[in-house]
Amino acid sequence: MAAPSEDTLRRALAERQAAADAQAEAVRALKAAGGASKADVDAAVEALKALKVEAGAAARRLQQALGAGAGGAAREELRQAVVNTLERKLFYIPSFKIYRGVAGLYDYGPPGCRVKANVLSFWRQHFVLEENMLEVDCPCVTPEVVLKASGHVEKFTDLMVKDEKTGTCYRADHLLKDFCKEKLEKDLALPQEKADEFKRVLAILDDLSAEELGAKIKEYSIVAPDTKNPLSDPYPFNLMFQTSIGPTGLSVGYMRPETAQGIFVNFKDLYYYNGQKLPFAAAQIGQAFRNEISPRQGLLRVREFTLAEIEHFVDPEDKSHPKFVDVADLEFLMFPRELQLSGESAKLMKLGEAVSKGTVNNETLGYFIGRVYLFLTCLGIDKGRLRFRQHLPNEMAHYAADCWDAEIESSYGWIECVGIADRSAYDLKAHTEKSGVPLVAHEKFSKPRKVEKLVIVPSKKDLGLAFKGNQKMVLEALEAMSEKEAFEMKAELETKGETNFKVCTLGKDVVITKKMVSISMEKKLEHQRVFTPSVIEPSFGIGRIIYCLFEHSFYTRPSKSEEEQLNVFRFPPLVAPIKCTVFPLVKNQEFDAAAKVIAKALTTAGISHIIDTTAISIGRRYARTDEIGVPFAVTVDSATNVTIRERDSKEQIRVDINEVASVVKQLTEGQSTWADVSAKYPAHVGPQGDQE
Ligand code: AMP
Numbered sequence: 001m002a003a004p005s006e007d008t009l010r011r012a013l014a015e016r017q018a019a020a021d022a023q024a025e026a027v028r029a030l031k032a033a034g035g036a037s038k039a040d041v042d043a044a045v046e047a048l049k050a051l052k053v054e055a056g057a058a059a060r061r062l063q064q065a066l067g068a069g070a071g072g073a074a075r076e077e078l079r080q081a082v083v084n085t086l087e088r089k090l091f092y093i094p095s096f097k098i099y100r101g102v103a104g105l106y107d108y109g110p111p112g113c114r115v116k117a118n119v120l121s122f123w124r125q126h127f128v129l130e131e132n133m134l135e136v137d138c139p140c141v142t143p144e145v146v147l148k149a150s151g152h153v154e155k156f157t158d159l160m161v162k163d164e165k166t167g168t169c170y171r172a173d174h175l176l177k178d179f180c181k182e183k184l185e186k187d188l189a190l191p192q193e194k195a196d197e198f199k200r201v202l203a204i205l206d207d208l209s210a211e212e213l214g215a216k217i218k219e220y221s222i223v224a225p226d227t228k229n230p231l232s233d234p235y236p237f238n239l240m241f242q243t244s245i246g247p248t249g250l251s252v253g254y255m256r257p258e259t260a261q262g263i264f265v266n267f268k269d270l271y272y273y274n275g276q277k278l279p280f281a282a283a284q285i286g287q288a289f290r291n292e293i294s295p296r297q298g299l300l301r302v303r304e305f306t307l308a309e310i311e312h313f314v315d316p317e318d319k320s321h322p323k324f325v326d327v328a329d330l331e332f333l334m335f336p337r338e339l340q341l342s343g344e345s346a347k348l349m350k351l352g353e354a355v356s357k358g359t360v361n362n363e364t365l366g367y368f369i370g371r372v373y374l375f376l377t378c379l380g381i382d383k384g385r386l387r388f389r390q391h392l393p394n395e396m397a398h399y400a401a402d403c404w405d406a407e408i409e410s411s412y413g414w415i416e417c418v419g420i421a422d423r424s425a426y427d428l429k430a431h432t433e434k435s436g437v438p439l440v441a442h443e444k445f446s447k448p449r450k451v452e453k454l455v456i457v458p459s460k461k462d463l464g465l466a467f468k469g470n471q472k473m474v475l476e477a478l479e480a481m482s483e484k485e486a487f488e489m490k491a492e493l494e495t496k497g498e499t500n501f502k503v504c505t506l507g508k509d510v511v512i513t514k515k516m517v518s519i520s521m522e523k524k525l526e527h528q529r530v531f532t533p534s535v536i537e538p539s540f541g542i543g544r545i546i547y548c549l550f551e552h553s554f555y556t557r558p559s560k561s562e563e564e565q566l567n568v569f570r571f572p573p574l575v576a577p578i579k580c581t582v583f584p585l586v587k588n589q590e591f592d593a594a595a596k597v598i599a600k601a602l603t604t605a606g607i608s609h610i611i612d613t614t615a616i617s618i619g620r621r622y623a624r625t626d627e628i629g630v631p632f633a634v635t636v637d638s639a640t641n642v643t644i645r646e647r648d649s650k651e652q653i654r655v656d657i658n659e660v661a662s663v664v665k666q667l668t669e670g671q672s673t674w675a676d677v678s679a680k681y682p683a684h685v686g687p688q689g690d691q692e
Contacts, residue, residue, distance in 0.1 A: 009062040010192060016055040017189065023048040059188050066185045079411035082554045083298065085567045089628050091115070091550070092299065104295030104303035111628050112546075114577035114608070116306070119379060119546060120285060122574055123308050126375050127538075133283040133310065134270050138262025140287055141245060144252040149434035150261050150427060152254070157236035159210050160293050161217065163224035164232055170224070171293045172213045172234035173205050179222050196343070203340050207392040210234045239290045255289035260537060262286075263311045264427045267439045271313075278441050278533055279364070281312040285542075297412050299547040306542040312364065313533040315443070316425060319362035327370025328352030333387035334359070335407075346387040359390075361402035365422050368538045372406050372418050376545065380572045382552045385409035388420075399426035401534070408548040417544040425532035432532070443529040452521045454483050462516045473505045478517055490519040549575065553629065560619060569629030570648050573668035580609040580664050581625045583618060585637040594639045594657055601661035607668060622650075632664055643684045646674045652684040653677060 027044045030036045086092055090109030094101040108116055128135055147153050159172040180198040183190060190198075201216065208216070214233045216222075224231055245253040256262070263270070263282045274280040288307040295301040328351055335346035336359050349359070351373075355366040369388055377383055391403040406418035428439040458478045464471045478501075481489065489512070492499035498513045549571075556565040573579055582598050584591035595611050602609045612621050622633060626647055633645045635652075642660060643652040651674070655663055663681075666672040 006062070006065055007192065007195070009058070009065050010188075010190070010195060013055065013058040013062050013188060014192070016051065016058045020048065020051040020055045023051050062188055075411040078551065078554070079298075081556065081567065082411075082551050085554070085569075085627060086112075086550060091628075102303075104292055104301065106299055106302060106543075111577035115546060115549075115571070115575055116542065118575050118577070119542060119549075120306075120308065122379065123285070123375070123540065123542075126378070127310060127371065128283050130371075131281055131312075133281040134273060135283045135285075136263060136266060136270070137286065138256075138259065138266070138284065140256050140289065141243065141253050142256045142261065143245060144254065145434065146261050146265060146431075147240065147254050147257075149430045150264075151430065152240060152257055152261075153238070156240055156257055157238050158293055159213055159234040160237040161231040161234050163227055163229045165229040166224070166227055168224060168226060169237070169293050170231070172210075172217065173208070174294070175222055175225070175231075176208075176213060176216055176220075177202060177205055178225070179220055199343060203343060204392060206395040209394070210236070237293060239292065241289050241291050256286075257290050258288050258539065259284040259286045259307050259309045260311060260427070260539070263309070264431055264439070264535075265435075267313070267428055267431075268437060271441060276442065279312060279314040281310050283308070283310045285309075297415075300410070300412060300415055300544055302543060305544075308540040308542055310368075310538045312368070312536040312538075313441070314364055314536060315441070316531065316534040319364045319422075319534065319536075321363040321367040324352075324355070324363040324367045324370075327367055327374070328355070330370050330373055332373050332383065335387050335389040337390045337392050340389070340392065346389070360404070361422055364536050365402055365404070365420065368420050368536060369404055369406075372420060372538055372540075376406060376408070376418075378572070379545070379575055380549055380553055380570070381408055381545070385552065387414070389414075389416075391421075396421075397423070397426070399424050408545070408552075410548045410551045415544055415548065416541075417548060418538060418540045420538045421536070423535045423537055425534050427535060428532050438530075439532065440530050441533050443531070445527055445529070448525045448527050451524055451526050453524055454486055455518075455520050455522050456481060456486055457518045459516050459518075462513075466513075466516065467510065470503075470506055470510075474501075474503055474510055474512075477501070477503045477505065478512070486519050489517075493517075493519075559623070566623045566626065568626040568647065571629035571631065573631045573670070576629050576631050576668075577608075578610055578625075578628065578630045579607045579668045580632045580634060581621075581630050582609060582611045582634045583621050583636065584611075584613055585618060585635055587613065587615065590639045591636045594636045594642070598634055598636070598642070598657060598660050601658075602664065605661045605665045607661065607664055632667060634660055634664070644677075644681075649674065651678065653681040654684045655681050 023044070027041070027048050030041055030044055089111060091112035093107045093109050095105035095107050096102055124135075127133060144153060147156075160169050161172045161175065162169055180202050184195060184198050184202075210233075217231060217234070222231065223229060240257050241255040243253050243255065245251040263284055266282070270280070270282050271278075285306065285308045287304055289304050292301055292303050295303060330351045331348055332351075333346040334349040334354055336354075339345070339347065351360070351366055351370050354360045355363055360366045360369065373386070373388070376386055385408060387407050387409075388404045389407050391400075391405070396403045401422040401424050403419065403421040405416040406420065407414040408417050409415075431437075432439045456479055458475045460471070460475065463474055467474050489499055489501065493512070493514045498511055500509045501512045502509050550569070553569045553571050553575075555568050555570065557568060558564070559566050569576075571577075580602060582595050582602075584595045592613070595613075599609060599611055612625070614621065618635060622645065625633060629647070631647050633647070635643045635645065637643065640657055641654055642657055643654055644660065644663060645652045663672075663677055667674065667677065
């Protein structure tokens with residue numbers, strides 16, 4: 001039977017509580033009236049007690065459901081266990097720890113570095129190699145002009161509120177989110193309408209403007225969490241780290257907030273390198289920097305992180321993808337904007353249908369969504385805790401055609417780990433305009449085509465005389481007219497000599513006269529079509545993916561004696577920091593020599609491994625490597641014939657010493673599964689396994 005929903009439990013609690021309150025009132029009335037017999041009063045009190053017990057049980061059921069859901073104590077506990085193991089085993093280290101660290105900055109330690117290298121190497125194989133992408137590596141320090149053109153200097157902001165007395169800064173949307181979540185999780189007496197309202201606010205949080213956020217903060221009387229002081233209105237804070245390039249301090253630069261701009265500014269050269277053919281993709285892996293307002297989600301929200309980005313350039317008139325068929329049958333959780341706005345949950349959908357119904361804007365975008373799904377699940381992300389969420393209208397940049405985030409559920413809730421956006425032609429157009437270098441593609445016609453072209457020629461002199469400082473805005477608005485608008489204007493100018501014209505950037509109408517602009521259609525022979533390509537951008541936050549992978553891979557199991565819980569990371573071999581450990585069972589020359597032979601063969605086969613000769617029990621040594629997720633352990637208990645143990649099943653097989661490296665290689669590279677090798681080699685059920 002399906003568990004009752006949170007709404008049902010909330011309603012049940014409200015009913016039980018109301019019944020108990022009514023009975024309490026009845027008992028009070030009975031006592032106040034004075035005439036009732038002791039037996040009647042006792043019976044009414046007993047009934048009240050029973051109703052209170054029922055209300056208490058309903059409250060516990062709701063509490064349990066909330067605890068098992070978002071933000072529950074179980075999640076907190078899991079996070080603590082994972083984070084403790086990660087820090088103890090040096091997967092990562094808070095940066096500058098001996099100086100008490102800096103919020104939002106972390107180092108990867110030895111096993112963490114290996115996991116990261118494995119994830120990046122698989123990323124290169126799965127995307128760069130598969131699609132023949134052109135990889136580049138651009139500097140982090142970026143001159144201001146580039147980020148002005150891209151819009152980051154003006155708009156790369158988050159909304160911030162300040163504690164009005166202490167000046168401490170908070171992200172406005174995070175405070176509202178925390179408030180609504182806390183109410184939903186902790187306030188058991190919350191009326192159903194209020195619960196619905198808070199859920200709706202959470203669903204549209206990313207869609208709220210500064211004014212709307214400010215209004216909600218006021219409406220709910222949200223105050224500074226640390227001091228309970230009042231908060232300022234939300235205002236934008238630019239997240240880029242500013243610096244200066246060179247000693248004069250005159251040349252402003254920024255640490256790049258994304259790697260994408262390095263690719264856009266190189267478009268012209270990359271297009272030629274690719275033989276002037278579209279579509280093609282460029283890729284870059286590198287550090288990105290964002291001065292987050294109050295980073296507090298551990299490794300998930302940091303101030304410097306590794307991004308892996310793809311810019312796939314495509315003809316805006318043809319966004320089909322020849323390999324879409326390869327992913328069309330994939331089925332996974334999708335969360336289109338209609339479901340979000342109506343308060344529903346993500347649904348399993350076939351990717352092919354999502355594209356054919358227009359839920360996903362085009363095949364190329366759909367292709368990358370499918371490839372991202374395969375990438376994440378191959379790494380070991382749990383399919384049930386991965387969804388693709390479409391951006392809400394306001395959340396999406398105005399120029400974007402469609403945008404989906406791969407979100408992974410962790411103990412912090414659903415986290416955006418990969419953004420997949422159809423950014424249309426925005427970036428290339430912006431850099432073309434700012435740099436004066438046309439970042440365009442050409443389609444050569446086999447035969448020249450006769451075309452009629454709209455030609456709008458504004459007269460700068462007359463516009464200047466009429467509009468002075470506003471001349472540029474009027475001129476741009478005239479040039480941007482559609483064919484229909486231009487011909488309506490031409491007709492009016494010819495009949496009346498002047499016309500009213502709305503200039504959006506000025507926010508008003510101006511009067512245009514005949515001499516200010518000439519509008520005509522010209523016949524031309526065209527040999528090629530020149531256009532600005534659209535770009536589809538999958539952007540991967542590598543640190544976020546890795547952290548979610550840590551949580552999804554972590555589990556505990558009792559030791560043999562059942563006295564303690566042992567930690568295990570069930571990393572697939574692809575991700576595991578070390579693929580294999582070699583344990584001489586006891587210290588003697590013969591076993592040490594055999595271990596060395598095996599280690600040498602593993603090195604030759606390119607399998608990362610360590611020999612552990614510590615004088616502790618084999619069970620302890622297994623537990624130690626399970627804790628860093630090593631998938632296979634070779635135990636040398638004979639000079640000729642050894643065992644290989646699989647981490648999760650703890651099963652062992654017996655293999656000739658000369659075959660060990662090739663068996664482990666097949667297992668780690670995916671040519672054989674554990675079931676395959678178990679069928680081929682004899683199982684080992686000996687004393688050494690019993691010591692775990
Ligand atoms: P965006 O350009 O904001 O869509 O970010 C691209 C990706 O970078 C996101 O999908 C995240 O995975 C990652 N990301 C963004 N901000 C941070 C951060 N502060 N810390 C870690 N990863 C981040």
